[in-house]
Amino acid sequence: MLTRAEVARTIGRVLGRPLEAERISVEEERAALPAAGLPPVCADGIVAAHRAMEAEPEPVVTGFExxxxxxxxxxxxWVEDRLAAAR
Structure with missing residues (x-):
């Protein structure tokens, strides 16, 4: 599983400019989500899911092909494809 930092760096490379994920505290994340319009109960679930994924990442799945x-x-x-489709 990619970390948020790896996702940000990859998107930045595709865009051709530096991009970094900023680490925020649980409290900051919990406050930011309702400020962006999510109901507080959804924000709590999202924060809990993010923390669970960080603590125990999903394994890489084989057999896709x-x-x-x-x-x-x-x-x-995938990012390159999305960027091309948006242009």
Whole structure:
């Protein structure tokens, strides 16, 4: 699983400019989500999910190609595809 920092760096590389994820506290995240319009109960769930994923990341799944008949794409390839579609 990619960390938030790895996701930000990858997006930045595709865009051709530095981009970094800023680490914020649980309290800051919990306050920011309702400020962005999410109901507080949703914010609590999202914060809990983020912390759980950081504590115990999901394993990398194998067998994708056998299931869908093509190789999996990297996150970078996905970002490049999304950027091309948006242009």
């Amino acid at each position: 056998a299931l869908v008949g093509r190789p999996a794409r990297t996150f970078r390839q």
